[in-house]
Amino acid sequence: MKKVGLIILLVVGIVTAFMITFMSNEIVIEEDKSGFPGDTDVKTIQEDDIHKGNLVLINENYPVEKEGVKNDIQTFHPEDFKGVQLLDQEIQLSQSISQKFMDMAEDAQHDGVDSFTITSGYRGIEAQTLLFKEMGEDYALPGGYSEHNSGLAMDVGSTEGLMANASEGKWIEDNAWKHGFILRYPENKTSITGIEYEPWHIRYVGLPHSALMYEHDFVLEEYLDYVKDQKELYASFEGKEYFITYYPYGENQQIELPVDHEYMITGDNMNGVIVTVTM
Numbered sequence: 001m002k003k004v005g006l007i008i009l010l011v012v013g014i015v016t017a018f019m020i021t022f023m024s025n026e027i028v029i030e031e032d033k034s035g036f037p038g039d040t041d042v043k044t045i046q047e048d049d050i051h052k053g054n055l056v057l058i059n060e061n062y063p064v065e066k067e068g069v070k071n072d073i074q075t076f077h078p079e080d081f082k083g084v085q086l087l088d089q090e091i092q093l094s095q096s097i098s099q100k101f102m103d104m105a106e107d108a109q110h111d112g113v114d115s116f117t118i119t120s121g122y123r124g125i126e127a128q129t130l131l132f133k134e135m136g137e138d139y140a141l142p143g144g145y146s147e148h149n150s151g152l153a154m155d156v157g158s159t160e161g162l163m164a165n166a167s168e169g170k171w172i173e174d175n176a177w178k179h180g181f182i183l184r185y186p187e188n189k190t191s192i193t194g195i196e197y198e199p200w201h202i203r204y205v206g207l208p209h210s211a212l213m214y215e216h217d218f219v220l221e222e223y224l225d226y227v228k229d230q231k232e233l234y235a236s237f238e239g240k241e242y243f244i245t246y247y248p249y250g251e252n253q254q255i256e257l258p259v260d261h262e263y264m265i266t267g268d269n270m271n272g273v274i275v276t277v278t279m
């Protein structure tokens with residue numbers, strides 16, 4: 001009996017250690033990588049590829065190109081609202097990104113944070129131009145220069161009060177990155193983003209990028225510079241491993257893609273593309 005008890009204890013210990021290692025939110029980054037460690041095929045990228053995908057930079061210098069608008073925009077009517085409210089019934093969102101948001105809202109609900117209100121989603125260029133006239137340049141961007149024009153961003157409030165003070169705002173700040181979202185305009189980065197602190201504006205970039213940005217305290221502008229500098233990097237997060245490669249357009253229209261792994265190609269909306277392989 002003693003032996004059996006010891007074995008059970010050992011198994012429990014090993015399983016716990018495994019779970020701590022692989023299920024924790026710790027992100028491991030290795031920057032000195034060269035070459036994808038597997039079979040690859042060559043693909044030629046087009047100029048259009050620079051302007052579409054989840055990592056496109058959209059700011060006063062880089063407007064949304066037509067190919068940068070998500071192709072799954074629809075009026076938001078989820079089957080299960082999971083405690084999330086809408087400011088009005090006209091809100092439009094990318095179907096895939098709203099699904100990620102609802103998964104995140106469910107996670108927040110488990111933490112007792114369940115008073116989210118979606119106040120804005122996708123906005124067409126005309127609606128953005130109108131908003132810019134109303135709000136002014138410190139709080140809004142001209143038509144075509146807002147992340148809302150791409151469908152990649154949404155504004156999220158709390159029915160409990162201002163996001164800067166509400167538990168919803170705190171939760172987003174601490175946890176959104178685990179779900180592929182970033183707080184796009186943080187308080188300590190206004191000189192880089194050119195936009196005042198907006199605790200309500202979240203932007204989807206996807207994993208592992210949101211985790212890397214959180215780890216380094218980078219806003220998107222800084223992160224894209226970093227990826228461009230690194231050219232290749234490896235990251236692991238929640239038991240998944242990723243290999244990230246940056247390709248400048250023009251120098252390199254030929255990119256390497258893995259034969260037997262999932263991958264995502266996204267432009268940076270400046271002059272390159274980033275390939276993220278899930279290993």
Ligand SMILES: [Zn+2]
Nearest residue numbers: 153154155201
């Ligand atoms: Zn916004």
